[in-house]
Every structure is written in structure tokens, then in C-alpha cells.
Amino acid sequence: MTPVNTTCTNMTVWETTINQLYTYVFLIIFIPGLLSNTLALWVLCRFISKKTKAIIFMINLTIADLVHVLSLPLRIHYYIQNDWPFGKALCMLCFYLKYLNMYASIVFLVCISIQRCTFLLRPFAAKNWKSRYDVCISTAVWVVVGLCCSPFILMRSNSGNTTRACFKDLPMRQLNLHSAVSMMVAAELLGFIGPLIIIGLCTYLIVNSLQQRNLKQKSTGNTRKALRMVRVCTGVFLFCFAPYHINFLLYLMVTQSIITNCVASEAIRLFHPISLCIASLNCCLNPLIYYFLTTEFKQQLSQHGSSVLRGRLMSMESTSSFRE
Structure with missing residues (x-):
């Protein structure tokens, strides 16, 4: 992956370990990620009529996770067989979807935090807010993030003797110093530091509001729910994305x-796949935001589950009565 430093040490053993690491992590993520995000998307789209409380952003966050999860079987195939028979275009698409999921998730976590904070501090803004505003914002997020993630594809080369290679085995293009520095600054500022500051500011404002309301003995459940929401967004953000962006x-x-x-470059290269695996865990952690922090989600899921159970029991009772 890094031809200049590959002469420092022999990375053959670690390359094999990386394949096993990716295989096991993606296998662990795939089933729970697919089931939880499919259920979340179904409930959010079908059973939640209230389009406030960042529901639209949660739907888009779920879509971002599902798109990445559905590409995992192809990744698993490659890391088991060490061969990519599906063509260059599909390789680049799967490679691109990983980063699209990462940065779309980051931006939608920011949107969720901003909206919960804004609606808490300015209740009248929530009353006048329209669902189409969230739809327009979400569309803009997909377009901007999609364009900003394109350099990750352009950075990779798939020529020469690597036509059956994909993902980590694609050689990295060499950039001039100005382009490399620009990409590093943009990725870190826009993809990590900026969102971290925004989410941290939302947390501070909500905590400050909660403290003021406690002093006035006017603290509400909505305030505490909004604080939990933003704190969980912060926790998912830091746990999943901080290791990758630091490295x-x-x-x-x-x-x-x-x-x-040699020592520094080897340590950095060793941690890179680990940080990517940690980042992929957001596909399984994001649904926790919907279930544990969204009252409507739990209510609708519980009501639907109860109605299905009642329907089955009534069906069994009618069948047994008919037989008697």
C-alpha cells in the first residue's frame, strides 16, 4: 500500500492478519447491522407520523448505514478469496460507499444534534418547521458529501498487474505536496474537527439550558431527552470516527x-485497518439512537408488535373454535 516504506519491514504476516481482521469484523457487523437498520428504516418510515425530533435525519442516517452494510458481502468475499472477479467499477463503488457512509453518518449526526438543540432552545421554531426543510437539507448533504468523497476514489489506482485487486490492495497515487496538504486539512477540518466542535457546542448549550431550568424548577422531560440524544450522538461520533481521523x-x-x-510508518500502517473496522461499527451503533432515545420509535415498535401478537392469537382462537 505504501511502496516507499515497504522496504523497512516485512509486512507479509500482517497483510494476512488484516484480511482475517476485516473478514471477522464484517461478518460480525453484517447480520445485526442489516436487521437493525432494516427494522429501524421500516419503523421510522411507516409508523412515525411526527416528522419533528430529527426523524428525517434519522431515516437518512439509516439509509447511509444500509448502503454500506449491503456492500459487506462483496468485501467479505474479497478478503477470504483474496481475489476480485467483479470488475473495476464495482470495486470502486464499494470502496466509495465505505467513505460515503462514514461522512454521511458524521454529517447527519451533526444535523440531529443541531436540530434537537435548536428546537429545545427555540420551541417556536419547531412549531413553524416543515418536514420539507429536512428533506432539502438531507438532499444537500448527500450531494455535498458525495462530491467530497470522490477524492478517495481518485487517490487509488487500479492499473498494471492489480486488475484483480481491490480495497486495501489498490496502490495509492502520489500527490504533490500542495494537493496532499489540502486533502489532509479538508478531511480533518470538515470531516472531524468541525463536526466535533458543533456537536460539543450543542451538548454545552443543552446542558446549560438544563442547569438553568433546574434552578428555576422548570426542567422538562424533553430537555433531558434532548441531552441524552446529543450525548449519544457525541459518544458514537467519538468512538467510531475519532480513531480513524486521528490516524x-x-x-x-x-x-x-x-x-x-520506519518505526513510525509501520505503527501508523498497522493501526489504519483497525481504525477502519472501528469506524464500520457505526452501522450497528446508530440504531441504538433511534430505539433508546426516540419515544415514538419505542411506542410504535411496541404497538405494532402487540397488534401482530394479538392478531395471531385471535387467529389461533378462531381456528380452534372452528375445529370444535
């Missing part, structure tokens, strides 16, 4: 030969 800056410096020390 990404150093990893890009290694691939562009800015860092040439």
Missing part, C-alpha cells in the same frame, strides 16, 4: 512519503 492524517503523510521513519 488518517498520519497515514496520508506516510503514503505521500512525508513520514519516512
